[in-house]
Amino acid sequence: MSEMRWDPLKNLWVAVADSKSRNPRDFFMERQKLTTTACPFCYGQENKTPPEIFALRPDGSPPNKPGWRVRVVPNKYPMLGIEGELAQRGEGLYDAMNGIGAHEVVIETPDHERSTADLSAAELADVLHAIQTRLVDLRRDARFRYIMPYKNDGLEAGSTIPHAYSQILALPVIPPEVSRALSTSKDYFVRKDRCLMCDLLAQEVADGRRIVRNDGEFLTFCPYAARHPFEVMIAPQRHSHDFTQLDHGSLTRLAETLGDLLRRQRQVLRDPPYNILLYTAPPPHRRPGKPNYWNTLSFDYHWHMELMPRLARPIGVEWGSGFYCNPTAPEEAAAFLRDAFLHPAP
Numbered sequence: 001m002s003e004m005r006w007d008p009l010k011n012l013w014v015a016v017a018d019s020k021s022r023n024p025r026d027f028f029m030e031r032q033k034l035t036t037t038a039c040p041f042c043y044g045q046e047n048k049t050p051p052e053i054f055a056l057r058p059d060g061s062p063p064n065k066p067g068w069r070v071r072v073v074p075n076k077y078p079m080l081g082i083e084g085e086l087a088q089r090g091e092g093l094y095d096a097m098n099g100i101g102a103h104e105v106v107i108e109t110p111d112h113e114r115s116t117a118d119l120s121a122a123e124l125a126d127v128l129h130a131i132q133t134r135l136v137d138l139r140r141d142a143r144f145r146y147i148m149p150y151k152n153d154g155l156e157a158g159s160t161i162p163h164a165y166s167q168i169l170a171l172p173v174i175p176p177e178v179s180r181a182l183s184t185s186k187d188y189f190v191r192k193d194r195c196l197m198c199d200l201l202a203q204e205v206a207d208g209r210r211i212v213r214n215d216g217e218f219l220t221f222c223p224y225a226a227r228h229p230f231e232v233m234i235a236p237q238r239h240s241h242d243f244t245q246l247d248h249g250s251l252t253r254l255a256e257t258l259g260d261l262l263r264r265q266r267q268v269l270r271d272p273p274y275n276i277l278l279y280t281a282p283p284p285h286r287r288p289g290k291p292n293y294w295n296t297l298s299f300d301y302h303w304h305m306e307l308m309p310r311l312a313r314p315i316g317v318e319w320g321s322g323f324y325c326n327p328t329a330p331e332e333a334a335a336f337l338r339d340a341f342l343h344p345a346p
């Protein structure tokens, strides 16, 4: 029989399979091949993207030329545009505002043939550092209420170019799921004087059944009420609301953790398409008339990452209701990932 489980952070119920959990083999699928002529993210193609915003260029090479290790450019087909005022307005019952935001692409490596799972910890730390730098810069813009780094890997996960890259989306609103997690964290803190995620991580460590990896600094685990099969969360065990405050040493350990997880996932699920989402504190801009806005944020919110392999197509009821059915118990998913046979790290 399945079990109904409640997620205190996301504030939702999930039906989780138990004894008849589907195992990794049930999810194996052929990735659809993405092809491209003259990939715009390779060396020598820098003029095929909009001019770069940021790049790590250890050889001191000029912008928009080869020589970079990580390169950040505006998305050529942005969902939201950077120029203009928000101009919020009501239209009867409806609300509208201009589509202001930023949409950037982080090209993770110049090497077309290597996926993110192939990158070394030093290379992945560079990518995370580029994301930190962009977050700090985008946060200065008071029009942005939330900034979301994310990754689509594989056509089925929304990727359109077969070259390792992530994206950053700056939004003029807080997305509903983020808003829910911010409120539940704040409510919990007001009631208990403690961080919900800190309590949750301590409980997961004590329980142990859902842990994939624990290096003492970052905990990798399958959430108790995971919505999707083989969904995994990575969070720092020391409280921190802000991903940009990680120093170089911690960033390197996070890169090791993330690379390790990607290689486990690739081995256990045969290189599935996947998404990664990075949830960190929203920009702390004061809002007129709301003196208490985010005033406990640094105590109540706890940054984290979620990795979701795209294994099962969402069923209609999930799209329509926000009620999820997970065919693989998180305890079993964690065991498969924990027991993965890994080649030495690159």
Ligand SMILES: [Zn+2]
Pocket: 039, 040, 041, 042, 111, 112, 162, 163
């Ligand atoms: Zn390429």
Ligand SMILES: [Zn+2]
Pocket: 195, 196, 197, 198, 199, 238, 239, 240, 300, 301, 302
């Ligand atoms: Zn915390």
